[in-house]
Amino acid sequence: MIKSFKTKALKVWWEGTQEEPPKDKDMKLPPKAAKKLKAILKSLNMVRSFGELKDTFSANSYKFQKYKERGDDWWEIRVSGNYRLLFRFDAATADVTGIEYTDKTH
Secondary structure (H helix, E strand, O other): OEOOEOOHHHHHHHOOOOOOOOOOOOOOOOHHHHHHHHHHHHHHHHOOOHHHHHHHHOOOOOOOEEOOOOOOOEEEEEEEOOEEEEEEEEOOOOEEEEEEEEEOOO
């Protein structure tokens, strides 16, 4: 279940206080990526175990993998091109925290 976001504009969008995808200058969310990003967030919110997380996002289009720069419990999912959704997954509680939308080239 989603517990926290690092990217504030993404949090506002997810919580439903903003209908349109974020236009935050730092987020640079391409319109066609918004639909995929929303689907990823919905799935992250429903995951109840690491096995379920892995099964949900192991399709090649997501390029689900460890985000090694931050430690063992951090993961990344490709949204589009260089853009990734980074997050921490606590296997004991199934909590998803620190969600961040980022350009992997920076």
